[in-house]
Amino acid sequence: DTVPVITIDGPAGAGKGTIACLLAQKLGWHMLDSGAIYRVAALAALQRKLDLQDETTLAAMIPILKIEFRDGEAWLDGEVVTGEIRNENCASATSKIAALPAVRAALLELQRSFQQSPGLVADGRDMGTVVFPGANHKFYLTASAEIRAERRLKQLSEQGLSAKLCDLIQDINARDERDASRPVAPLKPADDAVLIDTSSLDRGEVFAVVLRHIA
Ligand code: C5P
Numbered sequence: 001d002t003v004p005v006i007t008i009d010g011p012a013g014a015g016k017g018t019i020a021c022l023l024a025q026k027l028g029w030h031m032l033d034s035g036a037i038y039r040v041a042a043l044a045a046l047q048r049k050l051d052l053q054d055e056t057t058l059a060a061m062i063p064i065l066k067i068e069f070r071d072g073e074a075w076l077d078g079e080v081v082t083g084e085i086r087n088e089n090c091a092s093a094t095s096k097i098a099a100l101p102a103v104r105a106a107l108l109e110l111q112r113s114f115q116q117s118p119g120l121v122a123d124g125r126d127m128g129t130v131v132f133p134g135a136n137h138k139f140y141l142t143a144s145a146e147i148r149a150e151r152r153l154k155q156l157s158e159q160g161l162s163a164k165l166c167d168l169i170q171d172i173n174a175r176d177e178r179d180a181s182r183p184v185a186p187l188k189p190a191d192d193a194v195l196i197d198t199s200s201l202d203r204g205e206v207f208a209v210v211l212r213h214i215a
Contacts, residue, residue, distance in 0.1 A: 004029075004119040005134075006214065007127035010141035011176050011187060012091070013148030015198050015206055019141065020123035022207050027121070032114040033069070034124030034131065035094070037107055039085035040067045040076050042094035052096045059102035067110065086159070088171055095175045098125075099182040125179055128190035137214050140189035141206070143199040145172050 006023065008016045017033060024031040041058075044065050050057055068075040073082045084090060097103050104126075111131050114120055122131065128138035143151075149168040156163050179187040189195055194213050198206050 003115050003117050004136045005115055005132045006119070006121050006137045006139070007132050007135045007190075007193075008121065008123040008139045008141060008210075009125055009127050009129070009187070009189065009193065010139075011125075011143075011148065011179065012172055013151045014141040014143045015151070015203060016123040016141050018203050019139075019206055019210060020121045022203070023210060024121040026211075027119060029119035029121050030114055030116055032111060032120060032122040032124075032127075034111050034122060034127060036069065036074050036085060037067060037110060038098045039090055039094045040074055040081060041065065041103065041107065042097050043081055043085050043090055044076055045097055046090065046093055052093055053100075055100040055102045058097055058100060059106045062103065062106035083159075087161075088163070088168075091175065092171065095178045099178060099184070101184040104130075104185055125187045126185035128193050129188065130185045133190070138190045138193035139210060139213070140193040140195050142195065142197050145169055145176070147199050148172055 008020045010016050020031055020033070041062055044061060045052060045058055048061065050061065052058070066075070066077045073080045074085055075081065108131065114122065115132070124131070128135055128140070146169060149165055149172050152168050152172065153163055153165055176187065196206060196209055
């Protein structure tokens, strides 16, 4: 594949989405929010009231789903689900189904189909390790759980949603733990990823570090 890819991985709330968006805009490249794909699949499982541990049934559901991203919205079978996939209930279900190897395998091709000219910025947990191991540049963003929970709280309140900071810290820690300890595609930096701790950096500073590396 000659279409260039830049991957941005890391835990929830590390600022991957923001940086991926800024970078894709700057380069005029496509963007893949792989977490949104997992979230839409989890929402479909919740709607169908499937057992979130039933790997075979969940993996069999995925090929029949119509998952799309257009007009700035996420779509499941022709319905806008942008808001629904962002709630913590869906996030928690997402990290459960994302731990299942057959579910990950079923979503691989869809994720790789985003690699289109002139280039792709992909954000997630395993973009640099599994989905695009040959990426031109790989970044891994981290930040303390408290800082990440504070950022999530701010995001939620901007959407008119409320939450308790301590609940968010607990949710984030539980989700990190599940994402990092799963046997398949665990949350971890690729060997050749640039690590950036964003705890004490604002988005402009993180973006500057990223741009310096790809210059
Ligand atoms: O990035 P976001 O918070 O939207 O991801 C939601 C969940 O999807 C993560 O907690 C993780 O369990 C899963 N995920 C994943 N692999 C990715 C992206 C997301 O397992 N590449």
